[in-house]
Amino acid sequence: xxxxxxxxxxxxxxxxxxxxxTCRASQTISNYLNWYQKQPGKAPRLLIYAASSxxxxxxxxxxxxxxxxxxxxxxxxxxxxxxxxxxxxxTYSFPLFGGGTxxxxx
Amino acid sequence: EEQLVESGGGLIQPGGSLRLSCAASGLIVSTNxxxxxxxxxxxxxxxxxxxxxxxTTRYADSVxxxxxxxxxxxxxxxxxxxxxxxxxxxxxxxxxxxxxREYNYALDVWGQGTTVTVSS
Numbered sequence: 001x002x003x004x005x006x007x008x009x010x011x012x013x014x015x016x017x018x019x020x021x022t023c024r025a026s027q028t029i030s031n032y033l034n035w036y037q038k039q040p041g042k043a044p045r046l047l048i049y050a051a052s053s054x055x056x057x058x059x060x061x062x063x064x065x066x067x068x069x070x071x072x073x074x075x076x077x078x079x080x081x082x083x084x085x086x087x088x089x090x091t092y093s094f095p096l097f098g099g100g101t102x103x104x105x106x
Numbered sequence: 107e108e109q110l111v112e113s114g115g116g117l118i119q120p121g122g123s124l125r126l127s128c129a130a131s132g133l134i135v136s137t138n139x140x141x142x143x144x145x146x147x148x149x150x151x152x153x154x155x156x157x158x159x160x161x162t163t164r165y166a167d168s169v170x171x172x173x174x175x176x177x178x179x180x181x182x183x184x185x186x187x188x189x190x191x192x193x194x195x196x197x198x199x200x201x202x203x204x205x206x207r208e209y210n211y212a213l214d215v216w217g218q219g220t221t222v223t224v225s226s
Contacts, residue, residue: 034212036151043200043216044143044151050210087151091211094164095141100150 002026004088004098012106019075021101023088028068032092035064035073038100039084047086048073078103108132108215110201115220118191122224126186128201128217136179139204141213142186144197152197156204157184169195191224198222 003026013019023033031051036044046055048064051071061076075082083105088098114126128140142154155165155175163175174187184201199222203215 032210034210036213038145038151043218044202044213045216046205046212046214049205049212049214053209055212055214085150089151089153089212094166095153095156095211097143097151097153 002029002090002093002096004090004096006086006088006098006101008101009099010102010104012104013078014106015078015080017078017106019078019082019103021073021086021088021103023066023071023073023098025069025071025090025092029090029092031067032090033064033066033071034089034091035062036087036089036097037082037084038087044087075103108203110203110215110217112199112201112217112220115199115222117223117225119226120192120224122191123187123189124191124222126188126199126201126220126222128184128186130182130184130203133203133215135177135182135184139211140177140184141202141204142175142199143202143213144199145219146194146197149197154199155186188222191222193224196222196224 005024033051035048038044052064085100085102109131141156157175172190177184198219200219201217202213205214
């Protein structure tokens with residue numbers, strides 16, 4: 001099975017900061033990598049699909065990059081509503097989520 | 107507007123059974139791939155099951171043999187029949203639509219979740 005490793009598992013940042021989260025796959029998955037935002041008490045929200053495509057309605061401060069085994073989610077300037085946990089997901093084979101990265105307020 | 111609404115969660119004793127429902131509006135479950143994803147307290151997201159448009163199902167190893175994913179096309183509703191429930195099945199269960207290949211099969215429409223608590 002393909003495993004996904006996210007790093008860091010948590011980070012502290014301030015409003016306006018640039019934040020980068022990485023997701024590494026245990027084997028190549030082409031661009032079959034998606035990113036989600038999960039806030040407490042809310043359903044997950046799709047942010048990025050196919051590694052770098054922005055889902056409709058998602059602010060442009062979110063961006064994704066990567067291919068093969070290494071992927072990145074970047075938030076260019078943190079807004080208060082961005083403090084949440086972020087998950088990568090691979091759909092190259094049996095769907096699997098990464099362990100998550102919690103973005104907390106510094 | 108595409109919408110999914112889960113129901114059926116609750117408190118159930120270990121070894122018991124429960125059926126979750128997911129009613130869809132604005133989308134047709136029989137022509138989409140649909141999934142269930144869960145999140146245990148303090149844990150990450152875990153993909154549970156998928157049903158393809160043709161009716162074929164696949165399950166995570168953690169629930170295989172104990173969970174059945176089905177749908178009623180006439181009601182545009184999906185069901186997750188769970189049996190032999192264990193404490194580690196305690197979670198919020200979400201149903202979600204699997205987007206097309208163009209979207210790399212991402213989960214693009216989600217329900218609000220229903221909570222299952224397995225405890226004596």
